[in-house]
Amino acid sequence: MAICRVHHHTLTVSDMDRSLHFYRDLLGFTVIYDKVRENLASYDEVMNLKDVKVRVALLNDPAAATIVALLQFHNPAPRKREMSNLFVGSTALAVQTDDIDADYQRLKAAGVRFTSKPVEVVRDGRVAARLAYGFDPDEIVIELYQPIDVS
């Protein structure tokens, strides 16, 4: 099998500057690439769209282990629509924290919306993790996840 690795995860956003504030300043990601790309025949073909123009930002996660790519389309015009986990194809990006309560309070103070406070997830009679579902500026789910060490 020829798959080497996961290279990145892409999220389509509506306003790159607003999203960079969220992922860089609030989540602690590092921007390693930020360019506008257009006149690329391959993009039109790969995406089956016409005259694609996109701003692409690549961000390393705080561990520099995973790249998140943010795409802001200039053409075709981005389309916003209702977001919900129930929609097939919707996504949740889980970020691991070692102090979910502190991050929850910090992000909430910065205006980030959450479905609930951090909640204990009990599996097989023990607390496996604490989770909270927050939302990025486009309502993409960002899951705060703190594993609970039971050793």
Added chain:
Amino acid sequence: MTIKACHHHGFTVTDIDRSLRFYRDALGLEVERISERNNLPSYDTILGYTDVQLKVAILSRSASGFVLELFQYINPPAVRRELQNYYVGSSHVALQVDDIDAQYEILRSHGFGAISPPVDVVRDGRRVARAMYALDPDGISVEMFQEFADIVKE
């Protein structure tokens, strides 16, 4: 700042068994766990729904420690709608491969396809990669690319 790393990436799918034929059988990801989750008040609180019932598959690619989570909502029922990469909130995972044309043939032999066959990505007159957007059974894009130059630095 206490956020340490990305932990996993989840997708809502229609039918886990059907999705496994793509992610496990055609892409070769390893299944760590498949579980049904019912009667978990924590999920109702976290997700904001009542009486959540989920089927969850956790997949990994051990070489990179990567975890992909597939969610099949049984209750509330999942809703299908058109997917396009320029719709805000759309998402895909990009996999680096060492032979994209071979990977395309593997996909086709499993009955799957891509938006287009592999295409050369040329920037400033140089071929930097060869790429395609494969489609999972729900139409979620899975980008695959074979790199000829460091695409982050180019």
